[in-house]
Amino acid sequence: xxxxxxKIKDCYTLTLANAVIEKLSSEKIIAGKGNSLPDRFYxxxxxxxxxxxxxxxxxxxxxxxxxxxxxxxxxxxFNEKTVTVSEGFQSRESLYFRLLESFWxxxxxxxxxxxxxxxxxxxxxxxxxxxxxMQGFYTEVSVEDISNDFFEMTDFAxxxxxFMISFLDFYLIAWLKNFGIIDYSxxxxxxxxYLSIQDYGRELLRKLI
Numbered sequence: 598x599x600x601x602x603x604k605i606k607d608c609y610t611l612t613l614a615n616a617v618i619e620k621l622s623s624e625k626i627i628a629g630k631g632n633s634l635p636d637r638f639y640x641x642x643x644x645x646x647x648x649x650x651x652x653x654x655x656x657x658x659x660x661x662x663x664x665x666x667x668x669x670x671x672x673x674x675f676n677e678k679t680v681t682v683s684e685g686f687q688s689r690e691s692l693y694f695r696l697l698e699s700f701w702x703x704x705x706x707x708x709x710x711x712x713x714x715x716x717x718x719x720x721x722x723x724x725x726x727x728x729x730x731m732q733g734f735y736t737e738v739s740v741e742d743i744s745n746d747f748f749e750m751t752d753f754a755x756x757x758x759x760f761m762i763s764f765l766d767f768y769l770i771a772w773l774k775n776f777g778i779i780d781y782s783x784x785x786x787x788x789x790x791y792l793s794i795q796d797y798g799r800e801l802l803r804k805l806i
Contacts, residue, residue: 603800605693608777613663614672614696616642618682621673626680634664634680659775662709670699697776701805710768716753716761720769723751725806727769732802737782737791740766766790778802 605611620626626638643656667673672695674681686692706721707714720727727747734743744762748754754761770792773779778798782791794802 603690603804605690606777606797608693609659609775610663610696610772610777611689611693612646613659613775614667614692616646617660617664617667617673621680621682628675628678628680632668632675632680662772665709666696666700666704669704670695672696672699693776697801697805700772700776706768710764712767713764716764717768719753720765723747723753724769726751727765728802728806731773731779731792731794732799734792734794737793740770740790740792743792773798776801 620638620642626634629635639657639660642660643653646656646660647653664673672683672686672692674683686695701724706717710717710720730743730747730750741757741762744765745756747765748756748758748761770779774781778801779792779794780798782793783789784791
């Protein structure tokens, strides 16, 4: 109920979730071992979502992360081996907040951030510190700078540990962007990626932590 008062903007998380819901609602999908969804399911969805600015591999990763988030949040259900979608989310707001709650609090990050499961578990324990840190920035900040601040505050990693900076960027920061909470930008002639957060994203983070 806490969340009902907010109008939610379009974001990539909703694009992914709606694509999954639509496919599961319109086709009979049979789960594999451990309730996994078949490769064909992901490949067809990725083909539908692909635009010229996207990398297909990254869309596939996001789709697999998304189905995991949806399973954790009770949005994807298994009736024996048939995969179905929960009916309970009529509005985009209720769907969005269910996904956000599931991502933030209910999903095992070691399963959706598989390049370092130990780091993923550690990051999940310290996720609210990152959210509070992000809320404190009123101007753009580079991925590197915010990562280093986070590392210093939490002992998550050493300063300038580039594997962990890219881990944070590819997983947590990318999902905060998918949820529309933060924005990415880059400068001309520069490799550096900057993050920024507006009042809308601050309000969403405030509700989470």
